[in-house]
Amino acid sequence: MKEPSITRRLTLSLAAALAGFWLLATTLGVMVMQDEFGEIFDGALQETAERLLVLVADNATPDDEVGSGDAYAGVVSASGKEYLIYQLRNDRGQVLLRSHDAPTPPFDVPLKKGFWRDANYRYYTATTAGDGRLYLQVADALANRREALIEGAMALFLPVLLLVPASIALVWYIGRRAIAPIDTLRQEIGSKDGGNLAVIPREGMPRELLPIVRSVNLLLNRLKAALDAEREFTANSAHELRTPIAGALAQTQVLIDELPSGPKKARARQIEASLANLSHLAEKLLQLARAEAGLGTVETPVDLARVLELVVLDFQRDPRVAGRLRLHRSEGASLRYPASEDGFAIALRNLIENALIHGAAEAPVDIRLERDGVVRIINDGQVLADWELEMIRKRFGRGRTSASGSGLGISIAERLLRQMNARLELLSPPEGLPTGLEARIRFDPVAPAA
Structure with a gap:
């Protein structure tokens, strides 16, 4: 499981908070804009009705014939449709005059001065002064208001869609800059081990x-x-x-x-x-x-394959080994790496001794140098469980063996190899074999010089 990052958590939290505030502010803005638009449209609707009543009332009387004024025009848009439609009605509810797009039947609106609303229109009814026998009813389509509100809301929300990513990028940049000293301190502490216990410099560190x-x-x-x-x-x-x-x-x-x-x-x-x-x-x-003491740490590359051959040759000269040790070097295999020759030899000797002592009696021990620089030390014997492999890695850790030994060989080899930027892998059984143990040395790639 990947460890959570403070930068990632800080960026996501602040970005979510900023996005939430932006959306909340925009939503409140749309709600306020809706109320303001309603007041503006209602004011325009009322003013239009009252001014239009003065014009049409002079040319009509309550006793005129119904539908005699169909030729009156309304407020027409560029598309040819009227924004506002109206009907002039008498006190009996009959339509005397209407605009082009107004319906022939009377509006389903009471003959009472003031605003009225149904599912599609917002109405305002104005009446003549004095006798009050003429009523002018002007209707504004609610679709026009919704369209204006949607366009206004889009004008507010579209910048937010650009500002939220920009805010995330800005928060990420500021967050990375702010916690850079923490990351530096983390790397400094992470680099400390038995071979590097130098104090951490205080320069450039924030007061906290x-x-x-x-x-x-x-x-x-x-x-x-x-x-x-x-x-x-x-x-x-x-x-x-x-x-x-x-x-x-x-x-x-x-x-x-x-x-x-x-x-x-x-x-x-x-x-x-x-x-x-x-x-x-x-x-x-x-x-x-x-x-x-850090014996394995050096900077000059050396031929470790030659060290491997010398260590194997030294073992083969021991009459107690009796020809059990076999070296296999793949064609073109080489191992040149910045490591201590003495440290690598000590690590090899410990691993080979373990293979000879704790492996099956009289069984051969194969040492292979692969083309990719991997060194494999393979011996026959019983198969070890994972917990046993972990146990023998520890100091004085010994598995199920009656052979003599101190339990320090693998611990010494692993510590030396770690100083050489190499890994010691233990496999039981070895790859491709039913039984035994394999100690595999794998060097990490060397970064090219700048």
């Missing part, structure tokens, strides 16, 4: 982030001091133990040669095995200290 920077720097200093003390103690202890362990082992071997066969000699051999394991553990602790 300075307490965080100060706390992180204090923590880094304390962590660096603790790690340095731990590494120094581990390295010194392992180094100082090597000589007395070697001396004790040598004396035990001499004692074994001098003792006659029997229980004492068997017990001396057990002591020899324990001292050998202790010597092996001291050697691993020394390698671990070198790995934690």
